[in-house]
Amino acid sequence: MDWFHFMDMPLRKKIMTITVISTSAALLMACLCFFLYERFTYPETRLNSLSAWVQILGDNSSAALTFNDKKTAEEMLKTLDANSHILRACLYDAKGNVFAWYAKEKTASFPAVAGKEEAMYAGGTLQIFRNILSGQDRVGSIYLEQDTEEMTSRLETYTVITVLIGFLSFLVSLLVASRLQRYVTQPLQNIVDRMKDISRGEGDLTKRLEVSGNDEIGQVAEAFNAFVGKLQTVAEMKLDLISVVSHQLKTPVAEINGFIENMMEGLAGDLSPKQKQYLDEMRLIGKENYRLIGDLLSVSKIERGVVTVVLKSVSAKDVVTLAIRDYDHILQEKGLILRLEGMENNLQLYADREKVVEALRNLLNNAIKCTDKGTISIRIGIDGNQGMIEVKDTGIGMDETTLGRLFTQNRVLGKEAHRSGAGLGLYISKHFMNLQKGDITVTSKKGEGSCFKLLIPLLKAQEGAAA
Numbered sequence: 031m032d033w034f035h036f037m038d039m040p041l042r043k044k045i046m047t048i049t050v051i052s053t054s055a056a057l058l059m060a061c062l063c064f065f066l067y068e069r070f071t072y073p074e075t076r077l078n079s080l081s082a083w084v085q086i087l088g089d090n091s092s093a094a095l096t097f098n099d100k101k102t103a104e105e106m107l108k109t110l111d112a113n114s115h116i117l118r119a120c121l122y123d124a125k126g127n128v129f130a131w132y133a134k135e136k137t138a139s140f141p142a143v144a145g146k147e148e149a150m151y152a153g154g155t156l157q158i159f160r161n162i163l164s165g166q167d168r169v170g171s172i173y174l175e176q177d178t179e180e181m182t183s184r185l186e187t188y189t190v191i192t193v194l195i196g197f198l199s200f201l202v203s204l205l206v207a208s209r210l211q212r213y214v215t216q217p218l219q220n221i222v223d224r225m226k227d228i229s230r231g232e233g234d235l236t237k238r239l240e241v242s243g244n245d246e247i248g249q250v251a252e253a254f255n256a257f258v259g260k261l262q263t264v265a266e267m268k269l270d271l272i273s274v275v276s277h278q279l280k281t282p283v284a285e286i287n288g289f290i291e292n293m294m295e296g297l298a299g300d301l302s303p304k305q306k307q308y309l310d311e312m313r314l315i316g317k318e319n320y321r322l323i324g325d326l327l328s329v330s331k332i333e334r335g336v337v338t339v340v341l342k343s344v345s346a347k348d349v350v351t352l353a354i355r356d357y358d359h360i361l362q363e364k365g366l367i368l369r370l371e372g373m374e375n376n377l378q379l380y381a382d383r384e385k386v387v388e389a390l391r392n393l394l395n396n397a398i399k400c401t402d403k404g405t406i407s408i409r410i411g412i413d414g415n416q417g418m419i420e421v422k423d424t425g426i427g428m429d430e431t432t433l434g435r436l437f438t439q440n441r442v443l444g445k446e447a448h449r450s451g452a453g454l455g456l457y458i459s460k461h462f463m464n465l466q467k468g469d470i471t472v473t474s475k476k477g478e479g480s481c482f483k484l485l486i487p488l489l490k491a492q493e494g495a496a497a
Contacts, residue, residue, distance in 0.1 A: 042215040046207040053203035054196055061192035068188060072181045073151040080158055081149060083113070084174050088162040091121055095162060095170040100130055107132035115180060117155060120173040121162075129170060144171040154178060217247045221254050228261070230438065235262035280323050287316040314360075321395075325454040339382035339465045343489050346377040346410045346417060353390040354408070357398065366401060372410035378489040379417045385462040386419075386486060389470070392455030393421040393482045400480065401425030416468065417488045422481040428474040436472060459484075 087106070094103040103121050110116045110132050118133040122144035131140055145159045156176045161168050220239055228235070238255045241248045290313045292298060294306065301309065331337045350370065361368055379386070390408075397406045404424030411418045428436070437460040460470050467487055474480035 040215075041218060042211045045211040045214060046204065049207035049211075050200060050203045054200050057199040058192065058196050061188075061195055065185065065188050065192060069181075069185060072184070073156060073178075076176070076178075076181070077149045077151070077156055077158065080156055080174060080176055081160070083116075084158050084160045084172055087119070087174070088160055088172050091172065092162050092164045092169055095121065095123060095129060096164050103130035104132075113176075115176050117175045117177050118173075119175070122171045122173070124168060124170055126171070141173060144173065147171075151178075213242075214247065217242055217251060221251060224254070224258075228258070230435075235265055275326075280320070283316065283320050283323060287313065287320060290316055322454075325458060328458045329454055337461070337465065339385055339462070341380055341382055341466060344379045344381045344383045344386065346375070346379055346419060346486075347373050349379070349383060349386050349390060350408055350410065350419065352383075352387045353394060357394060360398060361406075364398065364401070365403060366398065367405040369405055369407040370409075371407060375410055377410055377412070377417055379486045380489045381466050381468065381486050382462075385466065386484065389459035389462050389484060390419060390421070392459045393470075393484070396455060397421050397423040397425065397480070397482075400427075404479075412488070413483065413485055415488070417486045419484040419486070420481065421484075422479065424479045427476045427478050427480055429476050433472065433474060437470065 087110075090106050091103055093099070094106065107119050107121070107130055110119055116132075116134075118131070118135075118140060120131040120140040121129040123129045126144040128140065128142075133140075147159055147161055149156075149158045151157075155178060158174045160172050160174075162170045162172055217239075224237075224239060235258055238258065239251045241251045241255070290309055293301065294309050294313065328337070350373065354368065354370075357368070394406070394408070401423045402425070406424075407420070407422045409418075409420040409422070411420065437456050456470070463470050463484060463486070469485045471483045471485065472480060
């Protein structure tokens with residue numbers, strides 16, 4: 031249906047359609063003009079040729095008409111058998127009566143009397159009346175009629191040629207247009223793809239489009255590059271701001287958290303139950319704020335491309351142990367059960383331990399936020415040729431839309447992001463795992479919980495590759 035809705039067609043189809051139609055129309059118009067020229071000039075050309083026959087016959091018949099030699103006149107007319115297109119001929123005497131005649135069909139009819147001198151195309155045949163002179167005296171006249179089968183045959187041939195030329199021109203123009211349209215559509219498609227990447231927050235603002243010419247498309251590419259340059263400047267200013275603010279906030283927030291811990295431990299004197307309750311809530315808020323500041327610093331480093339990893343032998347059990355050590359209190363408060371599976375396996379990974387621990391903490395933190403009751407399971411195992419640490423919860427789950435942009439910066443902070451766990455942590459974790467040639471995968475269903483998998487290279491696989 032796209033071909034019948036021009037405005038909704040892709041640009042490449044529009045270009046091909048315009049090229050094919052205009053080329054085919056031009057060629058068909060040329061063929062039609064040639065066809066019409068042949069149609070209107072042929073009768074005149076043939077009448078001129080037929081006039082020569084009439085002149086010869088008239089000259090040869092003048093003696094027969096003068097001496098009233100009907101037999102000679104008839105024999106002379108029979109010579110017209112040599113021309114298959116002559117239908118009939120008739121000689122008239124000086125009084126205009128039929129003197130002798132010739133016809134391919136015995137039942138053919140002739141004008142009863144001689145007409146005036148003329149040549150015409152009528153009734154689908156070519157007809158000529160000519161006077162026959164002997165000296166200056168008119169001794170009779172001749173009528174000659176010829177068919178137009180030759181013209182019809184030529185026009186039919188031209189019609190076939192026109193159709194063939196039109197068809198071939200359609201194929202050639204379609205082939206040429208399909209090859210050449212890419213020089214117009216591909217640069218535009220590159221611009222569209224870059225715009226989509228940037229709108230999704232996935233575009234590299236340091237890259238520029240290649241400007242292939244000085245035409246309008248080249249000007250669009252240059253304008254787009256200038257626009258991306260401005261975006262890059264703004265993005266760098268944003269990263270600078272985030273980096274400076276995060277560094278400035280990290281120390282005072284850490285100090286506030288330390289004061290809260292000291293007060294909770296009674297170093298500032300006895301506290302009432304109400305004060306302990308408030309301080310406990312403040313401690314949780316302080317930890318979240320400190321974590322957020324750390325995430326902002328990590329994002330700033332990721333965007334600047336300065337995050338590095340130190341790969342070495344790491345125990346999967348140690349990674350899990352380090353990741354879960356600070357979550358006992360919040361798990362008890364929410365009434366959640368933490369299950370550990372595969373801890374007895376001596377699974378050795380080839381990874382950056384701190385980065386994997388942070389990624390696992392992010393997954394565990396999100397699982398706790400998304401789960402109000404039930405269990406959270408952490409399982410160590412092998413998935414294919416990689417090590418695996420799986421975090422599975424019985425929480426609220428996620429829909430397809432959320433899953434599609436889960437590891438991007440599109441959903442950061444806010445109430446929905448907090449509940450779905452789709453904040454900065456997953457974006458950071460994804461980047462950390464990719465740096466280690468690992469990955470994060472997720473499966474989830476709304477209302478039925480989620481299952482995240484950290485996929486990490488195995489140590490033995492790396493040793494085998496080195497060997």
